[in-house]
Structures are given as C-alpha cells and as structure tokens.
Amino acid sequence: MGKLTDMQIRAWIKAGERFEGRADGDGLWLRFREADTVPVWRFRYRFAGKQRTMQVGSYAELSLAKAREAAKELTARVALGYDVAAEKQERKAKAVAKIEAEKAALHVIDLANEYYERMILGRWKHPDIVRRRIDKDIGPHLGKMKVEDVKPRHIDDMLRDIVKRGAPTIANDVLRWTRRMFDYAIKRHMVEYNPASAFDLGDAGGTEKARKRALSREELVKLFEAMRMAKGFSVENDLTIRLLLLLCVRKMELCAARWEEFDLDEAVWHLPGERTKTGEPIDIPLPSLAVCWLRELRRLSEPSAWVLPARKMEHRMVPHIHEGTIGTALGKVKHEMPGVENFTVHDLRRTARTQLAELGIDPVVAERCLNHKIKGVEGIYNRHDYFTERRDALNRLAALLDALDKGEPYNVTPISKGRKKTA
Missing domain, CATH: 1.10.150.130 (Tyrosine recombinase, N-terminal domain)
Structure with missing residues (x-):
C-alpha cells in the first residue's frame, strides 16, 4: 500500500470507516478505532530489540504533512539512541506532578x-x-x-x-x-x-510619632461649612462625622454599631466590651442632638440592623461600611477647606478631647468620655463610671458644636476644673 493522502483520510472519516492501523511509511501509522472521535497518528519503532509505539497526535491537531515531519524527527532521535516513547511518558509524568504540586502548594x-x-x-x-x-x-x-x-x-x-x-x-x-x-x-x-x-x-513607614493634630473652633466652623458644600458627600457621611466629633468614640466603634445597642428613648448607647479597645463595655450618654442625628440615620438605614450598612457590592461580605469609607468621604470635604492643615478621621477624636478641655471639663471625666482607663492608683480604686458627669460634658460639647455649625458665638463660661477626690 502506498503513501496516505489527505483525500483518503477525509473520505474514511466521512464514511465512518474504522481501522486499527494504516501505514504511511517511516514508522508513521494512522489509527481510527470505534472509540476515536478523529483518526490518531501513531509512531512505531524498535528500541533495544523491542517494538515500541507512541501516540504522536490526532488528525485534528496534525495534518498529514505535519505528522510526517514529526515522524522524521522521532526517527532521527531514535537513531541517536533515545527511547522517544519513554521520554514522552516522563514528560507527561512531570507535567502531572507539577499540576498536583500546584494543587497542594501553600499560598x-x-x-x-x-x-x-x-x-x-x-x-x-x-x-x-x-x-x-x-x-x-x-x-x-x-x-x-x-x-x-x-x-x-x-x-x-x-x-x-x-x-x-x-x-x-x-x-x-x-x-x-x-x-x-x-x-x-x-x-x-x-x-x-x-x-x-x-x-x-x-x-516601611519609619518611626511612628504621636499625632498632635486637633481642629480649632475656627476650623470646625469651616468643616461644617465644607460638609454642606462638598460634592458627592452624603447625608450618612455628614451625620457620621458629626457623631464622631460629639460622642468621642473610635471610628470602627461607630461604623460597626448595630441598632440593638442603642436605646434612643433613654438616650443611651450600650457599647459592648467586645467592640471597645479596653475590652470593657460602656454606656455612652446621648445628647438630644445625637439622638436626632441617630434617628435620621435609622430612617436612612432601614431595614438594616446596622447603623451604617455597607453601601458597595464589593464590601457586602462585611455588612457595615468599610473602614476606609469615612476617610474617603472626608477627602471630599477637605477639598473645600483650602489653607486648613491636613487632618484625619482619628484627629476628630483628638479634637473632641481638646474641646472638652477648653470647656473646662474635669480631665478624668474627659478621659472617660473617650473611654480611656484612669491611670495609676486612682484607676485601680476608683470604679466610678462618671455617667452623669459624662452626660453633662457631652451636652456642653453638643451645645458648642451646634453653635459652631450655625455660626453663632459660644460664650458659655467653662466649668470649674476642681473636683472632689474619690477615696
């Protein structure tokens, strides 16, 4: 039988004619079994006195001309003393091992x-x-x-x-x-x-220095004005920044808050210990201004169980707003505050503490407003929660922030800094 032709092969495929092997010469054979979807090229050779066979590829992958080129290269390699079928098996084994290694790899x-x-x-x-x-x-x-x-x-x-x-x-x-x-x-x-x-x-970031940035009252006036002017600055972001300033809490304590923690009728936020830096729960008194802001947030967040529910689909694995949301929003506000030194979300907390001091709030009460532990021996023996004192302090801070927001003077005389020592 002479050399194969493409016309013959296409005719066999069209007719569905099946066969075990038809030779083209030089060790190249074509097989078309019942199980084969297309004919398959095979290369036969002798190595160390034994008959060897290997699959070269399918007719769909290799034309007759390409199959002949492959057979010629394999014949030359066999002549040099290489067992080409064994080489192919080895390459396949390595490829499989590599795939398995990738699957088992620790990333x-x-x-x-x-x-x-x-x-x-x-x-x-x-x-x-x-x-x-x-x-x-x-x-x-x-x-x-x-x-x-x-x-x-x-x-x-x-x-x-x-x-x-x-x-x-x-x-x-x-x-x-x-x-x-x-x-x-x-x-x-x-x-x-x-x-x-x-x-x-x-x-990395270099030696860390404690930040000292706090906004002055004049800068707070500009902040409130900028929040009204900033483009793309939502009501939710506006209320969040106001609450951070007034309640002296950490960003994530508010961002991850659930409505079940709040008793707006009694004006108290029951912040659980697992969400505080100290690990201790604390009841935060809510000035009437804060209650109004929270009621508005409740209306905006319904029916979510979160005070500040996630807003973007990519953050929905975390049900509340992402940690960077407020910082990004604040960037829009700072754009409207040219000439004002840069400040961060955490600087709002330092600003609140500074304003409490300027209002003459007792330092221990001010520290407890920030949920800081009382230091030293007094912190060990003094277990007073200062709830009433904190409520009065935050009410004074609320009055200050409200006046600054409205552009009104705030001339309340600071309260006395003296206090009775607790045994």
Whole structure:
C-alpha cells in the first residue's frame, strides 16, 4: 500500500470507516478505532530489540504533512539512541506532578488565614485589626504567591505601595504582621527562611510619632461649612462625622454599631466590651442632638440592623461600611477647606478631647468620655463610671458644636476644673 493522502483520510472519516492501523511509511501509522472521535497518528519503532509505539497526535491537531515531519524527527532521535516513547511518558509524568504540586502548594493567603485562625482569633482582643491588614494589604500583594516563592523584593514592593498611598503607619503594621506570619511558617516547617526578617521600620513607614493634630473652633466652623458644600458627600457621611466629633468614640466603634445597642428613648448607647479597645463595655450618654442625628440615620438605614450598612457590592461580605469609607468621604470635604492643615478621621477624636478641655471639663471625666482607663492608683480604686458627669460634658460639647455649625458665638463660661477626690 502506498503513501496516505489527505483525500483518503477525509473520505474514511466521512464514511465512518474504522481501522486499527494504516501505514504511511517511516514508522508513521494512522489509527481510527470505534472509540476515536478523529483518526490518531501513531509512531512505531524498535528500541533495544523491542517494538515500541507512541501516540504522536490526532488528525485534528496534525495534518498529514505535519505528522510526517514529526515522524522524521522521532526517527532521527531514535537513531541517536533515545527511547522517544519513554521520554514522552516522563514528560507527561512531570507535567502531572507539577499540576498536583500546584494543587497542594501553600499560598500566602492560606498561610495568612491559618496564622489568623490559630494565633490571632480567640487570643487577641481586637482580631479584626489583623484581619483588615490581611484582606486589604497582605492578601492583594502576596496572597496568590506560593510561600516559598516570596522574596525580600516582594516584601519591599508591598511596603513601598502602602507608603506611596500615604499610609506609613499601616506599612509598619503590615511589616510586623508579615514578619510574624513567616516566623510562624518557619516553626511549622512550611518555609526555610523569613523573607521579611531583614526589614525594619526604616524600610516601611519609619518611626511612628504621636499625632498632635486637633481642629480649632475656627476650623470646625469651616468643616461644617465644607460638609454642606462638598460634592458627592452624603447625608450618612455628614451625620457620621458629626457623631464622631460629639460622642468621642473610635471610628470602627461607630461604623460597626448595630441598632440593638442603642436605646434612643433613654438616650443611651450600650457599647459592648467586645467592640471597645479596653475590652470593657460602656454606656455612652446621648445628647438630644445625637439622638436626632441617630434617628435620621435609622430612617436612612432601614431595614438594616446596622447603623451604617455597607453601601458597595464589593464590601457586602462585611455588612457595615468599610473602614476606609469615612476617610474617603472626608477627602471630599477637605477639598473645600483650602489653607486648613491636613487632618484625619482619628484627629476628630483628638479634637473632641481638646474641646472638652477648653470647656473646662474635669480631665478624668474627659478621659472617660473617650473611654480611656484612669491611670495609676486612682484607676485601680476608683470604679466610678462618671455617667452623669459624662452626660453633662457631652451636652456642653453638643451645645458648642451646634453653635459652631450655625455660626453663632459660644460664650458659655467653662466649668470649674476642681473636683472632689474619690477615696
């Protein structure tokens, strides 16, 4: 039988003619069994005195001309002493092993999640702090990499990106947690070395300095004016910033608040201990102004159980607003405040504390308004909650903020700073 032709092969396919093998010459055969959807090219040769056969490819993949070229190359390789069928099996085995290794590989996000579950969750008072750094920084930068593939340059790139976005303190936190995470991996025999070990704070955000920024009363007037003028600045964001200023709470204490914590009729916010930095619950008195703002937020948030429910689909895995939402919104406001020194969301809390001092509020009462523990021996023996005093202090702060918002003078004489010592 002579050489095969494409016309013959197409005719066999069209007719559905099946066969075990038809030779083209030089070891090239065509097979078309019942189980084959298309004809298959086979290469037959002898190696070490034994007959060997290997599949070259299907007719759909290789034309007759291409199959002949492949057979010629295989013949030449056999002549050089290579067992081409064994080589193919070896390549296939390596490819399968590589696929299986990829499936079994430990990626950085797997390490981060294991570290979080075993070393943070249930041990740390505020595990959500670490969770946010994993979700927002470590995961997006390194998460898809295999743990053994992470090199110092990858750590450096991650830290540089965080600093570049204007978050040096977060860069320091990310470095700390990444270093601890890889130390954990070494202990568990997941990696041999820590790619973050050579880095210090100088390579991340630098030495952290305590911020001192607080807005003056003149700047607060400008803030309220800017919130009314800023484009794309929602009512929810406006009320949130006002509540942060008035109630002296931390950003996430308000952002993650549920309506079940509030008794608006009694004007009290029962903030649970698991959501405070001190780990202790606290009842926060609500000035009538705060109650009005909260009732408006309740109307806007219905039917959600959260005071500030998530607004974007990408954040719906967290039911309340994202940690960066208020900071982003504040950026729109600061655009309307040219000439005013930059300030952050956390600076609002320092501003509230400063204004309490200017109002002459007793320092211990002011500190308790911020839910700071009383320091020293007095903090050990004085278990008074100062609820009444805190209510009076926040009412005075509310009167000040309301006057500044309306552009009215605030001339109330500060109360006496003296206080009775508690045994």
